[in-house]
Amino acid sequence: MGTMSVNKMSRLFWLGRYYERVATTLSYLWRWYDRMIDGAPIDYADFCSALEIPCAYESAEEFMRAYVFDRDNPESLRAAADAMLGNGMVLRETIGSRTLAYLELAVNALESGRDSVNPTLPLQRAIDCIMAFRGSYDDCIDDENVRNIIKCGAGVERLSLYLRLGWRTEAVSSELAKLSKRMNRTSLVPSPEALRLLLTAPAEIPPDDRAAVLEAAETLFRL
Amino acid sequence: MNELLNHGHEINEQLARYGVKFGIYKEGKFNERLFPFDPIPRQIGQSEFQALERGLQQRVKALNYFIYDIYHDKRIIRDKAVPEEFVYRSPGYLAQCEGVTPPKSVYSHISGIDLVLGKDNAWYILEDNLRIPSGASYPLIARTLCRRCSPNTFQRNRVVDNRGYGTLLKRTMEYVNTGGINVIFTPGRYNAAYFEHSYLAEQSGAVLAETGDLFVENRCLYYRAGHDPVRVGAVYRRVSDEYIDPLFFEPSSLIGIPNLMDAYLAGNVAVMNAPGNGVADDKGIYYFVPKMISYYLGETPLLKNAPTYLPYFSSDMAYVTANIGRLVIKDVAEAGGYGVTFGENLTQPQREELKAAIQDNPRRFIAQEVIDFQDLPISENGQVVERKADLRAFALAGEDVTVWPGGLTRFSRNPDSFVVNSSQGGGFKDTWVLCQ
Structure with a gap:
């Protein structure tokens, strides 16, 4: 494994978490834009509660605007996208300018959606760019440790979001299995207690146990 | 050339794609801005470049001799070629560097020399930057992007390919490396030139490090790589002298490396550029550079001071x-x-x-x-207008002094101003050295 400081490992891990947060959440909200066309309600208060973020939005429209696009709102998706880019920028020499450019493009797409009458197309561009980033780092970065630390960050975030948002059990189990394989191919050191809990989690996690599994996922790597 | 002009918008889009920005603090708040780029390049003919190259090599050699002399024998002061007040009262003079010889006696590894082209077609040196001159990364990436946006332009114009700056920088670091990895040491993400630090690290294959990533033990510098620290042989620091080591200089510095100077004084790491160089790029010392050239090299200065x-x-x-x-x-x-x-x-x-x-x-x-220097054409709102511009040339000193065939051409966007600095709203353009 190449020369890497703890600081850099932490940034790679959080790069993975933030890009996955943006990509998975955007995909999740995608359906809501469609429902809003027909005037169907969206459960944004439950969504905020599940993510443990304040729900200061007065309407579904305000939620979809401020949560997605308001960079001054520290809980917003836009703020997560800035954090994603911020982590990428300090890793330029590790991930490469070419790969980093996809994060720039994703943030630029989000920025262009802010004042757009139809924000769904810019959001689609943002998701496309993040998908391109995924492919680019997987293809262009030679160091397996680097690639897998990013993937572990993404895996933890996905697990966290799946558990919080009540994703189906198979998806959660599949992420758990991938994460447990990947972490062995990195220099990351997991918390033994959290790892034990995750590895012994049943394939069908009972609803009452989801909080404990979520806690274990969030504390698996203390970076 | 017109083709490149027609692609100005695309080139700027590409620069945004790659995050070619510089930071600026205004009213205590950090903001990042895209560095405005003008697609019309400055062109320098091959023979003109060769003359410039010889003059810059001569100047950088003399400046290196001067710094060595100041921290050792002080012959130039004894011989009254430079008044001692200009040395010892210079804020760039560091008494802590007295008697210190850096690896291979190179002090100014990367020199950024600012010049203007007078209306008499002579180049005039405006300033020598021997501490942490910024700017090479911008024309470096711009060249790549211009070639991508308008390949025909580069098929039709024979321009020296200067995209090997990263390799040149690596070679410069390797020359003085005392054994270990090469590191570019940045004050961090909120430094005005952070893009440059990260891009040059990528291009040169050096590890980009911040203060917490590096430590000194047994008078050696190490990179904190997990459980197995890695020895650092050369550190291209992008932090000013006063902040690089809180135990030697400014004690309140949070961006330095405690005891870095101890490792440097022991000869266990090359610090690029060497601490104490500020004594030679002081605006007062500038006056004496032509004298230094005669004094140390016995040559007539090839480039003029203003x-x-x-x-x-x-x-x-x-x-x-x-x-x-x-x-x-x-x-x-x-x-x-x-x-x-x-x-x-x-x-x-x-x-x-x-x-x-x-x-x-x-x-x-x-x-x-006030030098009546030549204006350069700038594309502005679809029109071509003339603006003041300078050139920062980069000379890298290793076994020899190599002048990078290109440089950062900065221009004023204000028609009434001579000030070209990016921090004051200036833009930049590529500098072509033609093959003929």
């Missing part, structure tokens, strides 16, 4: 006070385009005030004739 006056000398003081209205006055303590005052822009009371300040502290100022 006509400069030192109020420190009584004859110059008389000239400066009598002609303040047509001179440019520079405060030697300032940088980045700050502390530059054009006498013609001052009211009479302001001139009197400035004269008094100069008489009160003559060592603090230099005065220069």
Whole structure:
């Protein structure tokens, strides 16, 4: 494994978490834009509660605007996208300018959606760019440790979001299995207690146990 | 050339794609801006470049000799070629570097020399930057993107390919490396030139490190790589002298590496550029560089200084006070385009005030004739207009001094201004060295 400081490992891990947060959440909200066309309600208060973020939005429209696009709102998706880019920028020499450019493009797409009458197309561009980033780092970065630390960050975030948002059990189990394989191919050191809990989690996690599994996922790597 | 002009928008889009930005602090808040790029390149013919190259090599060699001399024998002071006040009262002079010889005796590994082209077609040196000169990364990435946006332009124009700056930088680091990895040491994400730090690390294959990533043990510098620290042989620091080591210099510095100087003084790591170089790029010392060239190399300077006056000398003081209205006055303590005052822009009371300040502290100022330098064409809102521009040339010193065939051409976007600095709204363009 190449020369890497703890600081850099932490940034790679959080790069993975933030890009996955943006990509998975955007995909999740995608359906809501469609429902809003027909005037169907969206459960944004439950969504905020599940993510443990304040729900200061007065309407579904305000939620979809401020949560997605308001960079001054520290809980917003836009703020997560800035954090994603911020982590990428300090890793330029590790991930490469070419790969980093996809994060720039994703943030630029989000920025262009802010004042757009139809924000769904810019959001689609943002998701496309993040998908391109995924492919680019997987293809262009030679160091397996680097690639897998990013993937572990993404895996933890996905697990966290799946558990919080009540994703189906198979998806959660599949992420758990991938994460447990990947972490062995990195220099990351997991918390033994959290790892034990995750590895012994049943394939069908009972609803009452989801909080404990979520806690274990969030504390698996203390970076 | 017109083709490149037609692709200006696309090139700027590409620059945004790659995050080619610089940071600026305004009212205590950090903002990042795209560095405005103009697609019309400055062109330098091959023979003109070769002349420039020889002049810059000569200058950088003399400056390296000067720094060595100042921290060792001080012959140039003893021989009264440079007054000692200009050395010991310079904020760039570091007594802690007395007697220290850096690896391979190279002090200024990367020199950024600012020049302008006069209307008499002669190049004039405006300033030597021997501490942490920024700017190579911008034209470096711009060249790649211009080629991508307008390949025909580069098929039709024979331009020296200068995209190997990263390799040149790596070679420069390797030359002085004392055994270990190469590191670019950045103050961090909120530094104005962070893009440059990260891009040069990528291009040169060096590890980009911040303060917490590096530590000194047994007078050696290490990179904190998990459980197995890795020895650092050369550190290209992008942190000013006063902040690089809180145990040697500014104790409140949070961006330095404690005991870095200890490792450096022991000869266990090359610090690029060497601490203490500021003594040679002081605006007051600039006046003496042509003398240094004669003194150390026994040669006639190949490049001219802008006509400069030192109020420190009584004859110059008389000239400066009598002609303040047509001179440019520079405060030697300032940088980045700050502390530059054009006498013609001052009211009479302001001139009197400035004269008094100069008489009160003559060592603090230099005065220069305003060089009538050539304007360059700039594309602005679909029109081509003329603006003031300078050139920062980069000379890298290893076994020999190599001048990078290109450089950062900066221009003023204000038609009435001579100030080209990015921090003051200036833009940049590529610098083509033609094959013929």
